[in-house]
Amino acid sequence: MAIRAASHRIGGSLLERLLNADGKGYQGGAVDCAKGHRARFVEHRGKELITVLAPVSVSRAYYHCEACGEGVIPKDVALDIVDTGFSPGVRRMMGQVGGKEAFEDGGKDLEVLAGVLVTTKAVERISDSALDELVVTDTIPLSPAAAGCKRIRVLSIAGLLAETMLRISNEDSVSSLFVE
Ligand SMILES: [Zn+2]
Numbered sequence: 001m002a003i004r005a006a007s008h009r010i011g012g013s014l015l016e017r018l019l020n021a022d023g024k025g026y027q028g029g030a031v032d033c034a035k036g037h038r039a040r041f042v043e044h045r046g047k048e049l050i051t052v053l054a055p056v057s058v059s060r061a062y063y064h065c066e067a068c069g070e071g072v073i074p075k076d077v078a079l080d081i082v083d084t085g086f087s088p089g090v091r092r093m094m095g096q097v098g099g100k101e102a103f104e105d106g107g108k109d110l111e112v113l114a115g116v117l118v119t120t121k122a123v124e125r126i127s128d129s130a131l132d133e134l135v136v137t138d139t140i141p142l143s144p145a146a147a148g149c150k151r152i153r154v155l156s157i158a159g160l161l162a163e164t165m166l167r168i169s170n171e172d173s174v175s176s177l178f179v180e
């Protein structure tokens with residue numbers, strides 16, 4: 001359990017650095033809003049984002065359109081997190097387990113979500129099945145029952161994240177990581 005928590009912390013902190021490695025979405029003193037007005041740069045603002053690894057903090061350039069009276073945040077558009085504190089991956093998981101209402105309040109989001117995805121019943125079915133092994137990545141926290149199941153093997157993506165960061169830092173290809 002401690003190892004799992006630690007690997008999520010490490011993965012989360014790598015992801016946080018990765019998400020903040022760019023220019024925060026700053027595109028100069030002004031950008032166009034959705035309606036074509038000029039929105040002026042105000043400041044960099046932080047946002048807490050619940051991801052499949054861990055909650056992370058993302059810094060983004062915040063612009064304001066006076067005509068619309070609304071904020072414009074290019075980085076939120078790029079990351080697909082406009083008006084939401086949940087990453088696209090977490091939102092997909094929510095879609096699969098049915099609606100986000102149950103997961104809306106506070107820091108327990110991930111534990112609740114993981115508990116639904118890997119319930120004791122599901123683990124029993126895997127134990128009784130003809131499957132030799134079920135391989136999952138450590139992007140999803142396992143319930144104690146799942147963690148104790150000998151047929152479930154967990155692969156860490158920490159190495160992949162680290163390699164991705166290294167390549168971005170060296171301006172090497174990241175996409176080639178996934179086709180080679
Ligand atoms: Zn506008």
